[in-house]
Amino acid sequence: MKIAVCCVIVLAALAAPSLAARTVSQEGYDLIKGFEGLSLVAYQDVGGIWTIGYGNTRYQDGSAVRQGDTITQQGADDLFQYWVDQSVKVDRLVGTGVVIRQVQFDALVSITYNIGTGAFSTSTLLSKVRVFPDNPTIRDEFLRWVDVNGQVVQGLVNRRTKEADYYFSKVENMC
Structure with missing residues (x-):
């Protein structure tokens, strides 16, 4: 009986729409960072697009990453957070x-x-x-x-x- 009640509560929680904005879990952040890798120096991705940080092709102001650009670890983290928030x-x-x-x-x-x-x-x-x-x-x-x-x-x-x-x-x- 305890298992059935617990599962009903969990299922109800899963079905109930949340009023709060959802956020990415730590596992989600790790998933994305693992795919993207980190580069503090601009590089061309497989499509030839200049990329920096955790796979970013644009900065927060919308300007494109360019050849020769560099970024600090903090800058890369901030840029990553900005684009995750957009996603x-x-x-x-x-x-x-x-x-x-x-x-x-x-x-x-x-x-x-x-x-x-x-x-x-x-x-x-x-x-x-x-x-x-x-x-x-x-x-x-x-x-x-x-x-x-x-x-x-x-x-x-x-x-x-x-x-x-x-x-x-x-x-x-x-x-």
Whole structure:
């Protein structure tokens, strides 16, 4: 009986929409940072775009990263936080009537951080999440975002596979 009551409470909490803005979990931050890596000196990514910090192509003011740019560790952390905060708009895009678990939210923030809010907002991935967040074909939608300039990039295949695995991972020991 204790397990059943606990599970009912947990399920009710999962189903109840939150009035507070959702934040990325520490695991979500670690997931994104692990994919992006850190560079304090601007470099060209696989698409030839100048990038700095944790995979950032733009600064907080919207200006593009340029060749020769450098950043401090604190600057990289601040820039990372700024762009993660922009990606947290995922909750608004998903919609208030759709309940997603923290792992799902974190995985969606991770892909949005990488592809941008604009691309995510018009994606079939988002459309499917809005209809049924546990739809198994959502995994396929993550894997549609693996090419740069028409070429499949193995690093993106690896990232999308891990993001999809994380999205579908279950909370352990809920009760």
